[in-house]
Amino acid sequence: MTKETEPAIDVEHLTKRYDDVLAVDDVSFTVRMGELFAFVGPNGAGKTTTVEIIDTIRTPTSGTVRLLGMDVTKRKRDILPRIGVLPQGFTSFDRITVTETIQYYSRLFSRRNPDVQGLIDLVNLQDKTKEQFQNLSGGLKQRLGIAVALVNDPEVIFLDEPTTGLDPRARRELWKVLVGLKKKGKTVVLTTHYMEEAELLADTVAIISKGQIIAMGSPEEIIQGTAKYLILTLKSADERAHEIVRAMGFEPVHDDHRNITVNLEHPSDVRKILNALTDAQASFLTLDVRQPSLEAVFLELTREALRDRSTETMPE
Amino acid sequence: MSPDVIGANLIVSLKSFYREKSAVFFTIAFPIILILVFGTIFMNQDDVSFDLHVQDLDQTPSSAQLVKTLELDGRFKIAMVDPAVNATRYAKDKKVNLVLVIPTGYQRALVQRLGLVGGVPSAAFRNSNAAVTVTYIYDASSSSVSPKMQMLQSALGAVNQGMSGEPPFIRSAETSILARKFRFIEFFVPGIIAMSVMTSSLSGAVNMNAELRQKGVIRKLSTTPITHGDWVLSNILYQVILAVISATAILLVSYAVFNVSLRIDAWLPTFIVLEVFAFAGIGMILTRVATEAESAMAAANAIMYPMMFLSGSFFPLEMMPSFLQKIARILPLYYGNEGLRAAMVLADNMTALRCSAIIGVFAAVVFVVGIMTTKWEEGK
Numbered sequence: 001m002t003k004e005t006e007p008a009i010d011v012e013h014l015t016k017r018y019d020d021v022l023a024v025d026d027v028s029f030t031v032r033m034g035e036l037f038a039f040v041g042p043n044g045a046g047k048t049t050t051v052e053i054i055d056t057i058r059t060p061t062s063g064t065v066r067l068l069g070m071d072v073t074k075r076k077r078d079i080l081p082r083i084g085v086l087p088q089g090f091t092s093f094d095r096i097t098v099t100e101t102i103q104y105y106s107r108l109f110s111r112r113n114p115d116v117q118g119l120i121d122l123v124n125l126q127d128k129t130k131e132q133f134q135n136l137s138g139g140l141k142q143r144l145g146i147a148v149a150l151v152n153d154p155e156v157i158f159l160d161e162p163t164t165g166l167d168p169r170a171r172r173e174l175w176k177v178l179v180g181l182k183k184k185g186k187t188v189v190l191t192t193h194y195m196e197e198a199e200l201l202a203d204t205v206a207i208i209s210k211g212q213i214i215a216m217g218s219p220e221e222i223i224q225g226t227a228k229y230l231i232l233t234l235k236s237a238d239e240r241a242h243e244i245v246r247a248m249g250f251e252p253v254h255d256d257h258r259n260i261t262v263n264l265e266h267p268s269d270v271r272k273i274l275n276a277l278t279d280a281q282a283s284f285l286t287l288d289v290r291q292p293s294l295e296a297v298f299l300e301l302t303r304e305a306l307r308d309r310s311t312e313t314m315p316e
Numbered sequence: 317m318s319p320d321v322i323g324a325n326l327i328v329s330l331k332s333f334y335r336e337k338s339a340v341f342f343t344i345a346f347p348i349i350l351i352l353v354f355g356t357i358f359m360n361q362d363d364v365s366f367d368l369h370v371q372d373l374d375q376t377p378s379s380a381q382l383v384k385t386l387e388l389d390g391r392f393k394i395a396m397v398d399p400a401v402n403a404t405r406y407a408k409d410k411k412v413n414l415v416l417v418i419p420t421g422y423q424r425a426l427v428q429r430l431g432l433v434g435g436v437p438s439a440a441f442r443n444s445n446a447a448v449t450v451t452y453i454y455d456a457s458s459s460s461v462s463p464k465m466q467m468l469q470s471a472l473g474a475v476n477q478g479m480s481g482e483p484p485f486i487r488s489a490e491t492s493i494l495a496r497k498f499r500f501i502e503f504f505v506p507g508i509i510a511m512s513v514m515t516s517s518l519s520g521a522v523n524m525n526a527e528l529r530q531k532g533v534i535r536k537l538s539t540t541p542i543t544h545g546d547w548v549l550s551n552i553l554y555q556v557i558l559a560v561i562s563a564t565a566i567l568l569v570s571y572a573v574f575n576v577s578l579r580i581d582a583w584l585p586t587f588i589v590l591e592v593f594a595f596a597g598i599g600m601i602l603t604r605v606a607t608e609a610e611s612a613m614a615a616a617n618a619i620m621y622p623m624m625f626l627s628g629s630f631f632p633l634e635m636m637p638s639f640l641q642k643i644a645r646i647l648p649l650y651y652g653n654e655g656l657r658a659a660m661v662l663a664d665n666m667t668a669l670r671c672s673a674i675i676g677v678f679a680a681v682v683f684v685v686g687i688m689t690t691k692w693e694e695g696k
Contacts, residue, residue, distance in 0.1 A: 055539055056538075056539065057535060057538055057539060077541070080539065080540060080541050081541055083539070085536070085539035087532060087535050087536050087539070088532075089532055090532070090536065091531045091532045091533055091536070092533060092536070093328055093332055093533065094332070095331065095332045095335040095336060096328055096331060096332060100328070100331065104324050104327070104328050105540065107320055107321065107323070107324035108321055108324060108537075108540040108541060108542050109540060109541060110318070110320055110321075110541070132335070148536075
């Protein structure tokens with residue numbers, strides 16, 4: 001049994017090398033019990049490799065990975081009944097129906113009386129129970145994949161890009177499922193390249209680039225720790241507003257002669273601009289001040305990481 | 317090994333099978349079609365009679381008697397050709413591969429040879445040098461003309477012998493090595509069973525290892541408690557079930573349509589199981605070499621089709637050149653064919669035992685190598 005205080009996942013100095021390619025480079029982190037942990041990163045960053053080592057699909061080159069207190073390289077047979085995995089691009093047997101697929105995977109886990117209907121309800125596949133896998137759309141396949149990942153009522157669930165390729169409505173439906181899992185106290189490890197998804201759902205986000213974690217924490221911590229500026233947007237601003245903002249020394253990052261967006265280093269700058277616009281009786285419809293999104297921070301961090309790498313590798 | 321897991325896999329495999337129409341066709345319908353087609357073609361092979369076109373230019377009672385003698389031989393269906401036509405032109409126009417031309421003067425020469433006087437032979441008038449030459453007008457490009465000419469030669473030889481009035485010095489007696497007379501279809505059925513087991517096992521193993529891996533199904537399965545051993549064993553059981561279904565269908569049609577007489581005993585399931593292991597093993601090794609599903613299937617076809625023809629599934633090995641016969645004897649399907657024929661047709665347990673031992677050793681080696689070389693986890 002796992003102790004309450006023990007992390008669900010404990011990764012230390014994990015490295016994975018494929019011949020000359022270093023896919024995962026000395027990565028360390030922990031995932032708490034009941035946490036929704038999101039790996040974000042560009043394609044080829046090492047997200048899937050890292051997760052597939054943790055969920056026992058792949059073996060590490062070096063480092064240690066403990067899942068539910070067990071070494072993943074030594075106790076795979078003990079680990080598998082306690083985890084659920086949705087691999088990237090989940091597929092199953094083409095001519096087997098939704099219900100049969102869930103029953104099949106339940107039997108692999110020796111579940112005599114699986115709650116097949118409960119799982120179908122959870123992922124909202126009630127109308128598709130007799131549909132063969134090959135006839136399901138991408139979104140329905142992913143939802144079935146999540147149901148399959150839950151057949152053994154796992155303590156830790158790995159979902160590798162569960163919403164990739166889904167339309168916005170299907171994506172939001174899947175988010176509801178993930179929130180439901182979190183409420184049930186499940187530990188969920190999610191990989192995604194949708195920043196909005198990670199920002200909305202995750203307790204902890206790890207940004208991975210070129211096999212290394214370049215930032216980790218709650219979405220707020222990452223944003224506040226990285227982006228030390230505010231974004232001010234004036235909508236439907238008149239010509240004078242444009243002139244005033246520029247005259248005050250703020251260079252708009254976006255200006256289409258109706259809407260202006262500027263990055264402000266100090267919160268007091270908001271007051272200064274507002275006062276100047278009021279004094280000049282410049283008109284605008286709305287004023288919006290917010291922190292940068294996780295996506296903006298992500299782009300900044302990954303750009304920096306790439307720049308740092310190219311500097312490190314530049315010949316003297 | 318988990319019986320529950322193996323049972324779950326079997327159910328999924330069988331459901332996938334009967335919902336896949338092309339799989340059902342190639343496993344059941346295709347061998348049945350082969351049996352029906354080849355069985356019909358060779359149904360009367362033992363009572364073969366060749367069409368023989370005869371042009372009688374002599375138009376005498378003696379020449380008519382010769383034609384009658386040939387007809388009574390039983391091996392020829394005689395068709396008379398108008399003496400007025402050009403026999404060569406006739407053969408070309410009618411696409412006839414052999415025309416026997418009896419020349420003018422046949423009866424006259426026969427009378428001289430036998431010394432017939434008023435229809436009674438007389439030694440005083442016999443002319444031993446009197447002879448007649450019949451002409452064969454034939455199409456050398458026809459594959460069946462050569463045996464037809466040999467048969468005709470032997471029939472005419474018998475006529476010559478009969479005219480001499482002397483009993484033949486060398487006579488022949490026939491003793492078959494088989495306990496009873498068998499029909500071609502009875503030799504063909506075991507070959508088709510062996511062939512269908514090969515195709516379903518080899519393509520099944522390719523599907524199991526390459527296609528499902530490429531699709532990502534194996535990757536998902538590797539995150540469940542199912543083991544590589546469970547997976548392989550359940551797939552082997554599935555292949556055995558398919559092979560039994562296929563063999564049963566072939567046998568039912570063979571009995572119902574051709575009224576075959578075959579011995580069905582423990583050798584049949586023994587050879588089916590050994591063949592499944594052998595060809596599934598080859599399939600597993602193939603998917604290690606050709607990892608993409610399409611290339612693995614192409615490689616499987618490249619092995620299966622030549623083996624079908626070289627191993628004697630469709631026709632006797634003796635019809636092939638000697639170097640091909642040597643190649644055939646290193647192919648596992650040859651021992652499947654020979655073993656099943658020995659068991660089902662000839663009731664020759666020793667040959668069946670020898671063939672089962674050879675294919676058994678082969679199966680053990682390739683299956684173990686196949687297991688060792690195929691990956692389950694993504695691993696390294």
